[in-house]
Amino acid sequence: MELNLIEEGLKFLVLGMTTVYLFLYLMVIVLKLESKIVKKYFSNPVQKPQKATVPDRSNKVSDNEDEVVAAVMAAIIEHRKK
Numbered sequence: 001m002e003l004n005l006i007e008e009g010l011k012f013l014v015l016g017m018t019t020v021y022l023f024l025y026l027m028v029i030v031l032k033l034e035s036k037i038v039k040k041y042f043s044n045p046v047q048k049p050q051k052a053t054v055p056d057r058s059n060k061v062s063d064n065e066d067e068v069v070a071a072v073m074a075a076i077i078e079h080r081k082k
Helices: 002-042 065-081
Strands: none
Touching: none
8 A cells, every 4th residue: 555655656756857847948948049039139239338437536525425424324224213
């Protein structure tokens, strides 16, 4: 009696795992195909990256820097209350 139940359990295990594996394999194939289609028909032309400019703050302190820091701190405190 118990051997029959174990045998059926193993059959269901193999069937279930095979089904999941095949579904995931099919999903990967479909997603790769979809990616190729989207890249081919809906891609934007490649633009040259612009040179990043970093503002020089060595001698300048912005006028509202203290206000920005205060606003960020208030937002953090208010978020932690919730």
